[in-house]
Every structure is written in structure tokens, then in C-alpha cells.
Amino acid sequence: MLFQEVAEKVSAETGIRTFASQAERLLASFLHTDDFWVASGWAHVPVPVASALVRRFQEEGYLEINNQDRIVLTEKGRQAVEGLVADQWLSFRCPVCNGRTVDISSVPHWWKQFSEIARERPEPVQEYDQAYVTPETTVARVLFLDERGDLRGRRILVMGAEDDLTGLAIAMTGLPREVLILDIDERLIEFDRRWIEKLGLKHVRAEVFDLRNSFPEEWLGHFDVFITDPPETPLAFKAFIGRGIRALRGPGSVGYFGLTLQDSSLERWQTLQRYLLDEWSTVITDIIQDFNEYVPWPYHGQTRAMRLAPVSQPPSADTIWYRSAWYRIVLLESGKGTNEPFSEKVLKELYLDEVSSTT
Amino acid sequence: MLFQEVAEKVSAETGIRTFASQAERLLASFLHTDDFWVASGWAHVPVPVASALVRRFQEEGYLEINNQDRIVLTEKGRQAVEGLVADQWLSFRCPVCNGRTVDISSVPHWWKQFSEIARERPEPVQEYDQAYVTPETTVARVLFLDERGDLRGRRILVMGAEDDLTGLAIAMTGLPREVLILDIDERLIEFDRRWIEKLGLKHVRAEVFDLRNSFPEEWLGHFDVFITDPPETPLAFKAFIGRGIRALRGPGSVGYFGLTLQDSSLERWQTLQRYLLDEWSTVITDIIQDFNEYVPWPYHGQTRAMRLAPVSQPPSADTIWYRSAWYRIVLLESGKGTNEPFSEKVLKELYLDEVSSTT
Numbered sequence: 020m021l022f023q024e025v026a027e028k029v030s031a032e033t034g035i036r037t038f039a040s041q042a043e044r045l046l047a048s049f050l051h052t053d054d055f056w057v058a059s060g061w062a063h064v065p066v067p068v069a070s071a072l073v074r075r076f077q078e079e080g081y082l083e084i085n086n087q088d089r090i091v092l093t094e095k096g097r098q099a100v101e102g103l104v105a106d107q108w109l110s111f112r113c114p115v116c117n118g119r120t121v122d123i124s125s126v127p128h129w130w131k132q133f134s135e136i137a138r139e140r141p142e143p144v145q146e147y148d149q150a151y152v153t154p155e156t157t158v159a160r161v162l163f164l165d166e167r168g169d170l171r172g173r174r175i176l177v178m179g180a181e182d183d184l185t186g187l188a189i190a191m192t193g194l195p196r197e198v199l200i201l202d203i204d205e206r207l208i209e210f211d212r213r214w215i216e217k218l219g220l221k222h223v224r225a226e227v228f229d230l231r232n233s234f235p236e237e238w239l240g241h242f243d244v245f246i247t248d249p250p251e252t253p254l255a256f257k258a259f260i261g262r263g264i265r266a267l268r269g270p271g272s273v274g275y276f277g278l279t280l281q282d283s284s285l286e287r288w289q290t291l292q293r294y295l296l297d298e299w300s301t302v303i304t305d306i307i308q309d310f311n312e313y314v315p316w317p318y319h320g321q322t323r324a325m326r327l328a329p330v331s332q333p334p335s336a337d338t339i340w341y342r343s344a345w346y347r348i349v350l351l352e353s354g355k356g357t358n359e360p361f362s363e364k365v366l367k368e369l370y371l372d373e374v375s376s377t378t
Numbered sequence: 379m380l381f382q383e384v385a386e387k388v389s390a391e392t393g394i395r396t397f398a399s400q401a402e403r404l405l406a407s408f409l410h411t412d413d414f415w416v417a418s419g420w421a422h423v424p425v426p427v428a429s430a431l432v433r434r435f436q437e438e439g440y441l442e443i444n445n446q447d448r449i450v451l452t453e454k455g456r457q458a459v460e461g462l463v464a465d466q467w468l469s470f471r472c473p474v475c476n477g478r479t480v481d482i483s484s485v486p487h488w489w490k491q492f493s494e495i496a497r498e499r500p501e502p503v504q505e506y507d508q509a510y511v512t513p514e515t516t517v518a519r520v521l522f523l524d525e526r527g528d529l530r531g532r533r534i535l536v537m538g539a540e541d542d543l544t545g546l547a548i549a550m551t552g553l554p555r556e557v558l559i560l561d562i563d564e565r566l567i568e569f570d571r572r573w574i575e576k577l578g579l580k581h582v583r584a585e586v587f588d589l590r591n592s593f594p595e596e597w598l599g600h601f602d603v604f605i606t607d608p609p610e611t612p613l614a615f616k617a618f619i620g621r622g623i624r625a626l627r628g629p630g631s632v633g634y635f636g637l638t639l640q641d642s643s644l645e646r647w648q649t650l651q652r653y654l655l656d657e658w659s660t661v662i663t664d665i666i667q668d669f670n671e672y673v674p675w676p677y678h679g680q681t682r683a684m685r686l687a688p689v690s691q692p693p694s695a696d697t698i699w700y701r702s703a704w705y706r707i708v709l710l711e712s713g714k715g716t717n718e719p720f721s722e723k724v725l726k727e728l729y730l731d732e733v734s735s736t737t
Contacts, residue, residue, distance in 0.1 A: 026630075036629070036710065038629060038630025038708075039630055040527060040602075040630045040632075041630070043527075044527045047527075102530060102531070103527075103530050103531055110484055111480040111481060111484055111485075111521040111522075111524060111525050112479065112480060112481070112525065113472060113474055113475035113478075113479055113480060113481040114474070114481060115472055115473070115474040115475070115481075116472035116474070116475060116477075116479075118475075118479040118480070119472070119479075120471065120472055120475075120477040120478075120479060120666070120667075121470040121471060121472060121477070122470060122471070122472040122473060122474075125469055125470055126470075162470040163470075165470060166470050166471065168399060168402075168403045168406075168462075171461060171462050172461070172462055194461075243399075270395070270397055271385075271397025271398055271399045271400070273399075285661050285663070285708055285710065286661070286710060288661045288662075288663070289655060289659070289660075289661040289710060292651075292655055292661060292662060293655055293656075296648060296651055296652055296655065297652075300648070301648075302644050302645070302647045302648040302651060303647075303651060303662060303665060304644070304647070304665065304667065304703075305665050305666075305667055306662060306663065306664050306665045307479070307664075307666065308479075308663065308664055344663075349397075349644055351395065351644065351645060351648060
């Protein structure tokens with residue numbers, strides 16, 4: 020069986036467990052796109068796996084890469100996947116909420132104001148693993164929190180990734196009891212502070228903070244909700260989420276974060292889910308695939324993902340190819356999490372390992 | 379702090395861990411509804427907890443139950459929760475997909491035909507824990523499978539709960555390689571067979587089968603996908619899902635099921651999630667809250683939920699109050715699951731324990 024064999028070879032080659040159904044899905048995606056990056060995102064496989072699969076399919080004559088760097092199925096490839104995906108690309112995904120479950124058009128005035136502000140945000144830098152989500156994503160996050168009872172009257176901690184402007188958007192609602200926004204990037208904190216002042220927002224602070232350091236005593240056990248977008252290497256995930264957990268008030272408090280299948284594998288998700296359940300005694304209440312859409316970042320040409328890819332062009336600047344699932348967790352026990360400074364080992368593997376490649 | 383105290387008392391009284399945020403959310407829901415059942419569903423708490431919370435709030439003067447069995451906040455109650463929920467009831471939930479992420483209006487012809495067929499289905503009986511989902515839910519399930527690559531060309535096993543007609547709907551698409559529908563209720567299997575014949579559906583069988591018994595050899599390791607709607611006591615969950623896992627072909631195969639927060643608690647979800655990760659080495663890829671909407675079942679007056687409730691009227695026949703989350707899991711290791719017949723212990727706790735009450 021073709022796909023089984025290809026999947027086994029790619030598993031061995033990349034060290035990342037790959038399944039026949041994933042190989043099949045990646046090949047099938049070229050019925051609808053000729054863009055390597057878009058296909059890898061749609062198939063929900065890590066970039067190193069997508070790269071190895073495409074090379075293998077090319078060798079076996081299922082697809083070709085033309086001189087415009089486009090991927091085209093051969094007749095043999097087409098026959099192998101015909102009928103395996105819907106005729107229309109992503110045809111059943113809800114066109115109104117884009118599969119996010121919440122409808123941002125229900126807050127037209129706020130949404131308009133926020134997207135205007137977002138147009139002025141600082142550009143992402145590789146040094147901090149930055150890549151921001153679309154303004155639609157940020158607004159949907161805030162509405163999602165509200166739906167779940169995690170916004171109004173809550174103490175909310177936003178841990179990094181403020182290039183998404185999630186903290187600012189939350190503060191703009193005026194609904195939480197308290198918002199603390201932390202980011203290592205001074206430009207973002209300056210940006211937030213300027214808007215906080217301009218809009219006269221209350222109960223919100225924005226502070227330059229390096230999350231590799233320990234939190235001061237007054238943040239520990241203080242928050243009802245944390246939000247973060249952690250790196251996806253296991254050690255870094257553990258360090259980030261562990262710190263967030265330690266900042267929560269106790270049982271019933273909540274955490275939110277994004278997790279991809281493009282810098283993580285299914286096996287890695289299992290490892291991270293075990294941390295969530297066993298290490299911190301949280302329970303997972305929501306996983307919404309493809310909730311977070313990232314605007315292609317300008318430094319993609321310098322990433323390991325680019326070096327691995329079977330194509331020579333980075334993703335197009337105007338096409339979303341990278342997405343993450345939106346997780347919500349609830350803490351069930353006291354005294355969990357950690358406030359240690361990050362160890363040398365964590366720092367070494369903060370963003371990159373065999374699965375994570377896009378930073 | 380009021381809610382913390384109430385939550386602790388209710389935890390002690392019911393034996394089910396209850397959090398301040400849940401107590402608050404339940405009380406706040408009476409800003410928008412006077413219906414006990416609707417509030418308990420919206421607050422995502424088990425019926426025994428919702429019942430105990432309402433009695434406690436009543437004692438403390440936060441709400442009253444009037445002589446029409448309606449729940450009304452007192453001035454004191456209103457003040458305690460004012461501003462804690464959005465002004466409009468569930469205002470941000472996407473009105474097109476109803477928060478399910480997939481849009482059923484994209485398949486108008488099929489959707490219309492299915493909903494006509496569904497109108498004739500047999501009525502639910504308590505003996506089999508029956509309560510069917512809306513036709514919208516069933517169609518959304520099928521589209522969700524298709525979005526994830528779990529429909530076309532797949533071998534699909536539908537394990538019980540065929541009062542939802544999920545197996546029939548899947549077969550009607552004509553897309554899977556094979557569909558096997560099992561249910562203990564002859565009426566449902568007859569119904570499916572009649573339509574399978576009438577519509578000339580291929581590659582589908584419907585068989586009367588008691589899932590408490592072992593599967594025949596030829597079903598083991600045979601399917602790409604299983605779908606079920608298990609009872610939520612831990613032993614029964616383990617027995618049902620374990621059998622589904624055993625029927626899967628191997629790593630990369632997929633399972634789907636519903637899980638409520640109305641017959642389960644957050645703590646129970648954690649237990650069940652640990653089974654998923656540790657017992658069977660699956661990974662959770664999707665959890666969509668409130669995906670499955672159940673039509674109120676006629677025998678509700680005879681359930682433990684009804685005996686526990688602080689009101690004397692069962693849920694209104696035309697208002698959805700009971701929902702479940704839609705889980706998707708992927709199997710990562712071979713040789714998992716079980717094919718033992720259900721033990722006496724499982725059978726004794728199949729549907730009811732301290733948390734599960736609606737059967």
C-alpha cells in the first residue's frame with residue numbers, strides 16, 4: 020500500500036511519526052493548490068514531514084515541482100488521490116466565523132477600531148519568535164473568552180506574544196477587573212502604552228518582561244486567566260505553561276494558548292497533553308483547530324523550515340499558510356506550576372528541534 | 379467571598395468538585411433565563427451540582443422559585459452577578475454554524491432529504507439511554523468528518539446511538555469505502571435498512587448488536603474510524619471506547635464521540651482524558667463544546683436528574699437544554715483497546731452514578 024510505505028520511510032527519515040492518512044492528505048491537497056506551504060498547513064503536518072513527503076512523492080513520480088516552484092500532480096499522483104477530498108477547497112468550513120465558533124461581526128464598532136490600530140503595529144522580528152495573528156483572530160479570542168466566562172470581572176495575565184495585541188484588545192473591552200500584559204519587546208509595550216493612554220483604558224498595565232525570568236511574588240497565585248502562545252519544543256512548552264499555571268489563583272482558574280500541528284507532531288501533542296493532565300492537573304475543555312491564523316512573517320527566508328523545504332520560494336506574503344489550534348484548560352488542583360528561571364537546557368531548545376522549524 | 383463559599387458547600391454535599399466560577403456562571407445565567415434546565419446546560423455543570431447550587435442560592439436569598447416553577451433572581455442575586463455575562467444571551471456564538479465550525483447550508487439538497495427522513499425516526503426509549511441529537515447536529519458531524527479526511531474512502535464503524543441516524547447520514551453521502559452500523563435497538567436497524575434499500579445505498583450494513591458483547595474477529599483491527607456516544611460513567615466509557623479502539627486498524631486511525639459537562643464534571647473529564655492518553659495512547663485533536671444538541675427526551679420525568687432538580691417540571695419539549703462536546707482522537711500505537719464482554723461492575727454502573735443522572 021503506497022501511503023503506508025511512504026509514511027514509514029518518512030517516519031524513519033525525519034524521526035517524526037507519520038501516518039498513511041497524513042501522506043494521503045498531503046498528496047490530495049495538491050488537487051487544490053500548487054503551493055507547498057499552503058498544502059503543508061492544510062494537511063496538518065510538521066514542515067519537516069511535509070518536505071520529506073513531497074520529496075518522496077516526487078521521486079516516485081506522483082508529483083513534479085515546476086520551474087516556477089509550483090507543485091503539480093502527475094497523472095499517477097492524481098489517480099492515487101482522486102475523490103479523496105471534497106471538490107471545493109475547505110468547502111464545509113463556516114464562512115461566517117471561519118471555523119472559530121464565535122462571530123466577530125457581532126461587535127462591528129470595536130472590531131473596526133481594533134483593526135485600524137492593528138495596522139500600525141511593529142513588524143515581527145525573528146529574535147523573539149514573533150509572527151502575529153490576523154486581527155480577526157485576536158478579536159475572536161476575546162469573544163471566545165467572553166463566551167466561556169473568562170473575561171468580565173476577571174484578572175487576566177497575557178504572557179508574551181503581544182505582537183498579536185491580545186492584551187490590548189482585551190483591555191479595550193473595559194470588562195476585566197485587571198489586565199497585565201508582559202512582553203520582552205519594548206516596541207510592543209510602548210505601542211500598548213500609547214493606546215492605553217490615548218483610549219483612557221483602566222485596570223491595565225503593560226510591562227517589558229523577559230519570561231525566562233521568575234515572576235515577582237505578587238503575580239503568583241493572583242490571576243483567574245492566563246493567555247500565551249508558547250514555543251512548541253517540550254521543554255519550552257513546559258517552562259512557559261508551568262509559569263502561567265503558577266500565576267493562577269487556584270482550582271477553577273483557566274489558561275489559553277495556541278498549539279500548531281506545523282511545528283508539532285501528533286505524538287508531540289500527546290506529550291504536551293500529558294503534561295497538561297499529569298504535571299499540572301489541568302483538564303482540556305476546548306481544542307479548536309485552525310482558530311489562530313498567522314500573517315506570513317518577513318524572516319521566513321532565514322528559517323530552518325525554508326532550508327528543509329523542497330521549494331525555493333518562501334510563503335507568499337498575502338496567503339495564510341500557518342495556523343494553530345486554540346486550547347482552553349482549567350486548573351483542578353492547587354500548588355501546581357513552577358516559577359524557576361528557565362534552565363540552560365530549556366534555553367538551548369527554546370524554539371527549534373527535529374519537529375519545530377519555522378522560527 | 380460568596381461564590382467560593384457556595385462552591386465549597388456544594389462540593390461537599392454532592393461529592394462533585396465545584397468551582398466558584400461555575401457557581402457564579404449558574405447564578406448569572408438567570409439574568410437571561412428563568413428555566414432551570416436551560417441554565418444548567420449553559421453553565422456547563424452536572425445536574426446534581428446545578429440542583430444543589432440553586433437550592434443553596436435560594437436559601438441565601440439570591441433567587442426564588444415562583445409558583446410557575448420559574449427561577450427569578452432577587453435584587454440581591456441580581457447585584458451579585460450584574461455585568462458578569464454579555465447583555466445578549468450567547469451573543470457571540472456564530473449564528474450560521476451555531477458554533478460547530480462547519481456550515482451545513484453548504485449541502486442544501488442532502489440536508490433537506492436527511493431532515494425529512496429524520497422526521498420519521500422511532501421515538502427514544504429510556505431502556506437504551508436513548509436521546510437523539512437534532513438533524514442539524516448529525517449533518518454537521520458528517521461534514522466535520524469530511525473536513526478532517528475521515529469520510530471519503532474510509533471504513534467507518536458506528537457503535538450504537540443510531541437514534542442519531544449518524545450511520546445512515548454517513549452512508550447517504552456514498553463516500554466511505556465501508557460503513558458498519560451497530561445498534562441494540564431493532565427498530566433503528568429496521569429503519570436504517572429500509573432507507574438503505576429505498577435509496578440504493580452501497581457498502582453499508584446495519585446490524586442489531588449488543589455492545590456489551592465481544593466483537594467477532596473480523597471487526598477487530600478493521601476500521602479507520604469509529605463513532606460513538608458513550609455513557610459517561612468511567613467504567614462504561616472505558617468499556618465503550620476500549621472496544622472502539624480495538625476495532626481500529628492501527629496508528630493514525632481515528633475515533634469520534636460526544637462527552638457532556640451535564641452528566642460529567644470537569645474532574646471526570648480529566649479522568650476520561652487520562653484514559654484516552656494513557657490507556658489507549660490516543661491524542662485529542664478536537665474538542666468542540668456544545669456541538670451536539672439533544673432533542674429533549676420523553677422519559678425525562680422518570681430520571682434521577684428530575685428527582686434531584688429544584689423544580690417540578692421537566693425540560694420543555696421544544697427547548698434544547700442538553701448538549702455535548704464533540705471529541706476527535708487519533709490512535710498512536712498498535713495493540714490497544716479491549717474486546718472483553720462488559721463485566722458485571724461495568725453493567726451496574728453503565729449509566730448512573732453520583733455525577734451522571736439524566737438517563
